[in-house]
Amino acid sequence: MLRTHRSRRRLGVALAAVALTASGTGGLAALTTTTAPAAGDAARADWARCLTGSTDRQAVFARAAEVSGVPEQVLLGVSYLETRWDDHHGEMSTAGGYGPMHLTLRDLGKASGDGAAAKGEGGSAVEGSTGTLLAAADALGVPVEQLRTDPVANVCGGAAVLASYQPTTASGAPRAWTTAVARYADAGREAEATTFVRQVFTTIRTGAERTTDDGQHVTLAATPDATADTAAVQAMGLPAPDDDVSDCPASLDCLSVPAPYEQYGSSPSAYGNHDLADRPHDLAIKYIVIHDTEASWDTSLKLVQDPTYLAWNYTVRSSDGQVAQHLNAKNVGWHAGNWYVNTHSIGVEHEGYAASGATWYTERMYQNSATLVGHLAHEYGVPLDRAHIIGHDQVPGVDAAHVKGMHWDPGPYWDWQHYMSLLGAPLVADRRSGPSDVVTVVPGFADNPEPVTGCTTAGTACPTQGTNVVYLHTAPSEDAPLVSDAGLHTDGSASTTGVSDIGARLAAGQKVVVALRQGEWVATWYLGRLGWFHNRNAAGDAVIRPSQGDVVTPAGATAVPVYGRAYPEASAYPAEIPAQPVSPLQYTLAPGQSYVLADTGVPTDFYYAKTYDDSLAGDHTVVSGKERYLQIWFGHRIAYVKAADVAVHPG
Numbered sequence: 001m002l003r004t005h006r007s008r009r010r011l012g013v014a015l016a017a018v019a020l021t022a023s024g025t026g027g028l029a030a031l032t033t034t035t036a037p038a039a040g041d042a043a044r045a046d047w048a049r050c051l052t053g054s055t056d057r058q059a060v061f062a063r064a065a066e067v068s069g070v071p072e073q074v075l076l077g078v079s080y081l082e083t084r085w086d087d088h089h090g091e092m093s094t095a096g097g098y099g100p101m102h103l104t105l106r107d108l109g110k111a112s113g114d115g116a117a118a119k120g121e122g123g124s125a126v127e128g129s130t131g132t133l134l135a136a137a138d139a140l141g142v143p144v145e146q147l148r149t150d151p152v153a154n155v156c157g158g159a160a161v162l163a164s165y166q167p168t169t170a171s172g173a174p175r176a177w178t179t180a181v182a183r184y185a186d187a188g189r190e191a192e193a194t195t196f197v198r199q200v201f202t203t204i205r206t207g208a209e210r211t212t213d214d215g216q217h218v219t220l221a222a223t224p225d226a227t228a229d230t231a232a233v234q235a236m237g238l239p240a241p242d243d244d245v246s247d248c249p250a251s252l253d254c255l256s257v258p259a260p261y262e263q264y265g266s267s268p269s270a271y272g273n274h275d276l277a278d279r280p281h282d283l284a285i286k287y288i289v290i291h292d293t294e295a296s297w298d299t300s301l302k303l304v305q306d307p308t309y310l311a312w313n314y315t316v317r318s319s320d321g322q323v324a325q326h327l328n329a330k331n332v333g334w335h336a337g338n339w340y341v342n343t344h345s346i347g348v349e350h351e352g353y354a355a356s357g358a359t360w361y362t363e364r365m366y367q368n369s370a371t372l373v374g375h376l377a378h379e380y381g382v383p384l385d386r387a388h389i390i391g392h393d394q395v396p397g398v399d400a401a402h403v404k405g406m407h408w409d410p411g412p413y414w415d416w417q418h419y420m421s422l423l424g425a426p427l428v429a430d431r432r433s434g435p436s437d438v439v440t441v442v443p444g445f446a447d448n449p450e451p452v453t454g455c456t457t458a459g460t461a462c463p464t465q466g467t468n469v470v471y472l473h474t475a476p477s478e479d480a481p482l483v484s485d486a487g488l489h490t491d492g493s494a495s496t497t498g499v500s501d502i503g504a505r506l507a508a509g510q511k512v513v514v515a516l517r518q519g520e521w522v523a524t525w526y527l528g529r530l531g532w533f534h535n536r537n538a539a540g541d542a543v544i545r546p547s548q549g550d551v552v553t554p555a556g557a558t559a560v561p562v563y564g565r566a567y568p569e570a571s572a573y574p575a576e577i578p579a580q581p582v583s584p585l586q587y588t589l590a591p592g593q594s595y596v597l598a599d600t601g602v603p604t605d606f607y608y609a610k611t612y613d614d615s616l617a618g619d620h621t622v623v624s625g626k627e628r629y630l631q632i633w634f635g636h637r638i639a640y641v642k643a644a645d646v647a648v649h650p651g
Contacts, residue, residue: 047140051153051156057212060156061076064155067156068156068163070177076204077174078158079101080208081203081364081367084363086213087154092148093318093362094296094359094362098147099155103147103161105148132184133157140157142157165179178229181196182233191252195251195253201226205222205227251371254325255323257305257326270612273304273309277609279332283343286382288376289395290373294354294409297319312333316365321367322368329380338396340606348369348372356413373423386427387599387633392408392409393507397585403488404488412469417443418445428442436546439545445467449467449538451497469505470506472506472531474531482494485502485527510633510636512525521533528589552647553647563582564639566603566604572624597630602631603624604625605625630642
């Protein structure tokens with residue numbers, strides 16, 4: 001132990017030129033590694049012990065902790081928050097980070113949110129760059145490329161950097177390493193650093209266990225008495241929170257980036273990029289819609305500030321989970337592509353690209369997003385289930401003509417199972433007693449690498465990674481075609497495994513009715529026809545869980561229509577407001593079919609908001625009707641049926 005401590009102290013001196021500054025700016029010093037002194041031979045000899053031996057990731061973390069003096073719980077906790085211990089196959093993250101410790105390499109002067117990173121092969125000089133990857137290369141005496149691609153070197157390098165951030169610490173107590181943990185967050189604001197510290201120490205207290213993307217099983221045993229020293233974070237002198245944010249948990253230190261409500265043309269209807277309202281007093285907030293931006297952070301913020309574009313309520317940054325608020329929840333953003341859902345939802349965008357999956361959907365993003373969404377759900381009474389915490393891909397088309405153009409984000413690579421657990425609403429069996437045909441789809445994620453194509457080139461297989469979906473076939477066989485979606489495949493052709501094709505997918509958290517079973521295959525009603533899915537994931541676990549729920553069937557002997565919005569009957573509209581058509585989708589609910597009831601409290605209303613200055617008679621008015629609707633699970637998306645058309649039975 002004494003030898004390990006001496007090694008770590010030498011490392012602290014060696015990395016001083018590239019470690020965080022004592023002034024508490026929160027960022028790495030803007031220096032190239034050519035200005036940093038090389039680590040001593042003795043220190044590098046110690047690190048050689050870390051680099052050799054078993055490649056089992058659990059053993060590597062233990063070895064790195066021994067050599068560095070960083071408590072193993074701290075090393076595992078930091079890595080979990082950065083990458084959930086994943087290697088990502090040596091690919092760079094959106095913030096220019098690599099490997100389980102997310103060691104960064106950035107071009108000075110370029111925005112990390114756009115994925116800019118220096119491309120150096122050497123271990124001691126990458127001119128014009130900075131980051132923990134370079135600091136680790138100097139400490140270990142290995143090439144940058146090895147730290148990028150070798151998980152063993154990456155973990156050792158991350159331990160070296162953590163040790164350098166608190167070089168006077170000899171304690172084995174996790175609390176004593178609070179400052180090092182905060183500095184590793186590379187945070188620009190006090191609340192952001194504090195949030196990262198709290199999330200790391202929560203992970204240390206509760207423990208964690210998972211199988212990584214490259215098949216490594218890692219466990220962090222719970223340390224129930226581990227607490228963070230938040231006063232140490234405050235002593236770093238980071239900037240204070242933004243006082244202009246109106247609705248955000250204090251721990252997230254949200255930025256205020258207002259979306260403009262302004263007129264940009266001569267017409268009263270030429271305004272943007274949202275509508276004023278008084279929710280939830282005039283319109284109930286029923287949903288929180290999870291999006292991805294399909295753009296970088298910088299581009300996303302520019303778009304939401306453009307009055308000629310669209311607005312949503314919040315954006316979450318990939319690299320560190322930073323949250324920006326754009327709209328007060330009382331106002332209606334234009335984000336979901338369905339006006340009815342817009343008027344009853346809060347839109348939360350996440351920096352990233354759905355086809356890139358885990359490259360963008362980071363653990364810090366998941367955790368901060370869940371903190372935000374949990375806060376909003378509690379404040380506005382939104383149920384924490386997958387019928388109300390929905391993806392953009394679950395929002396229905398407003399009518400048959402608009403189904404094909406609806407969005408598919410956040411896509412098959414968003415880890416719904418993990419996200420709902422973070423919200424305190426895990427996807428588990430919830431049947432209280434007795435038999436039922438209602439089940440919840442829980443396919444796993446890392447152990448559910450369903451085939452997906454077209455992430456970069458149409459028809460080409462995407463990189464293998466965890467997915468949140470199971471595919472539905474026309475028969476109980478993997479060789480049978482996928483079921484067809486009449487709204488997406490208007491020619492009647494089968495759905496595909498294309499990354500954007502949701503036509504034959506059940507996603508994690510959806511509830512369905514078991515219609516038939518054949519061996520390990522289960523059939524359910526899906527968009528008006530039977531679809532079969534294999535009830536086993538790659539790990540051999542069942543993908544459905546017995547669940548509570550009522551089911552909906554046609555009330556009579558004929559098929560009933562299905563709707564994408566719950567608009568009032570024509571007689572409910574005053575003379576000055578045009579009645580909105582109640583147009584069904586191209587699907588029906590036929591006799592003999594049954595779907596799970598998702599919500600009985602569906603508002604029947606239409607928000608008439610057409611102009612910037614209320615120049616039209618009745619403008620900015622909520623029209624409420626007497627027709628009653630029910631929300632059902634229907635295909636991949638949510639949908640509505642008229643209560644008078646259906647019968648509700650215990651599941």
